[in-house]
Amino acid sequence: MPLVRLDISHVRNLASVRFEPSSQVNIIIGENGSGKTSVLEAIHLLSFGRSFRSHKHKTYIQHEQDSCLVFAQLHNEHGRPTPVGLQRHRDGQIEVRIQGERAQSVIELAERLPVQLINPDAFRLLEGSPSVRRQFIDWGVFHFDGSFIRAWRGWQKALKQRNTLLRRGKISPSLLAAFDQELIRLGEQVNGSRKAYVERLTPYFLQVLSVLNAELAVSLQFYQGWDSQKTLQMAVEAGRERDIELGYTHSGPQRADLRVKSAGGDALDTLSRGQQKLVVSALKIAQGQLLIEMGRPLVFLVDDLPAELDANHRQKLCRLLESLNSQIFITSVGPDTTDFTWADTTDVRHFSMNNGELSLSSKGFQES
Numbered sequence: 001m002p003l004v005r006l007d008i009s010h011v012r013n014l015a016s017v018r019f020e021p022s023s024q025v026n027i028i029i030g031e032n033g034s035g036k037t038s039v040l041e042a043i044h045l046l047s048f049g050r051s052f053r054s055h056k057h058k059t060y061i062q063h064e065q066d067s068c069l070v071f072a073q074l075h076n077e078h079g080r081p082t083p084v085g086l087q088r089h090r091d092g093q094i095e096v097r098i099q100g101e102r103a104q105s106v107i108e109l110a111e112r113l114p115v116q117l118i119n120p121d122a123f124r125l126l127e128g129s130p131s132v133r134r135q136f137i138d139w140g141v142f143h144f145d146g147s148f149i150r151a152w153r154g155w156q157k158a159l160k161q162r163n164t165l166l167r168r169g170k171i172s173p174s175l176l177a178a179f180d181q182e183l184i185r186l187g188e189q190v191n192g193s194r195k196a197y198v199e200r201l202t203p204y205f206l207q208v209l210s211v212l213n214a215e216l217a218v219s220l221q222f223y224q225g226w227d228s229q230k231t232l233q234m235a236v237e238a239g240r241e242r243d244i245e246l247g248y249t250h251s252g253p254q255r256a257d258l259r260v261k262s263a264g265g266d267a268l269d270t271l272s273r274g275q276q277k278l279v280v281s282a283l284k285i286a287q288g289q290l291l292i293e294m295g296r297p298l299v300f301l302v303d304d305l306p307a308e309l310d311a312n313h314r315q316k317l318c319r320l321l322e323s324l325n326s327q328i329f330i331t332s333v334g335p336d337t338t339d340f341t342w343a344d345t346t347d348v349r350h351f352s353m354n355n356g357e358l359s360l361s362s363k364g365f366q367e368s
């Protein structure tokens with residue numbers, strides 16, 4: 001579902017940016033600090049209700065403004081535009097509108113506008129804590145399996161309540177056992193959805209990675225958060241006494257992880273920076289491919305495309321992204337974008353960003 005018009009107000013140094021992006025490739029070139037990443041941040045905000053740079057909303061609302069606003073026209077599957085908007089106030093309040101109506105939650109935007117981000121921070125997917133990888137899996141499962149979000153929310157609630165009980169202490173194993181029924185039922189459902197998703201994703205990932213770099217031998221291993229030989233029921237029962245002692249629930253889907261292995265062990269320990277970026281890009285592109293195959297187009301945000309990649313890999317990444325037939329926003333400090341190669345038939349729009357002002361540049365920057 002491409003964005004056919006975008007209106008950004010008071011996001012960082014973007015006082016007012018309005019433009020009509022291409023439904024295929026958009027390249028934004030500008031100097032450091034000019035506002036390129038802020039455009040991607042605004043699109044991300046519209047999908048996730050939060051920034052990828054900071055969890056503190058006050059940091060992205062323009063100084064001395066009470067709120068920021070991102071508004072877009074999305075093209076739905078029948079080619080009709082759907083207006084969507086998100087306003088974030090300094091006091092934290094968030095307002096989401098879809099077709100003029102106030103939406104209940106940001107989730108409704110996420111469903112309409114799946115957004116995938118590849119940025120210089122993408123390494124965090126490999127080097128960050130397991131929660132980063134759980135978020136990665138759960139984003140995919142959320143779009144893949146319509147029943148997931150309900151189960152996930154219910155399970156999270158049950159887990160939080162259980163941990164509160166455990167923290168307070170003085171709870172007997174038998175009382176806890178009665179409480180655990182719901183946690184186990186929903187936890188198994190969450191785990192089943194994650195497992196099925198990773199199984200489905202893996203061949204896409206391997207295929208994409210082989211296109212980006214045929215020599216990288218990397219595999220994915222899903223760790224469910226407890227002994228794979230046991231059911232969650234068995235793990236929770238066996239761990240009850242220990243949980244009471246520790247004051248929290250130590251095994252279950254809250255410990256799940258996606259381990260990325262290369263021939264020598266953990267991918268993180270053996271791969272170069274550029275190779276890590278290729279692996280992470282392959283993971284994200286694979287997620288996108290899977291969604292596209294389900295008839296759910298998405299938007300790719302690629303911040304600072306050249307970072308860490310040589311010309312050959314830049315070209316390969318561009319070709320892969322182009323083959324997805326999705327809307328893509330790429331930023332670069334440029335001005336040389338000759339490595340970004342596109343088919344003649346692809347609608348590529350070049351924009352230049354200067355001090356928070358975005359303008360369409362007719363020929364791009366290739367010849368400057």
Ligand SMILES: Nc1ncnc2c1ncn2[C@@H]1O[C@H](COP(=O)(O)OP(=O)(O)OP(=O)(O)O)[C@@H](O)[C@H]1O
Nearest residue numbers: 012013031032033034035036037038059061062063
């Ligand atoms: N809350 C804010 N209000 C106003 N300006 C801000 C705010 N937060 C950041 N800025 C400024 O907005 C600009 C944001 O730039 P942004 O990170 O989008 O630049 P960029 O073009 O991506 O740069 P780079 O090439 O270095 O990545 C910076 O100049 C920054 O100082």
Ligand SMILES: [Mg+2]
Nearest residue numbers: 036037038304
């Ligand atoms: Mg930037």
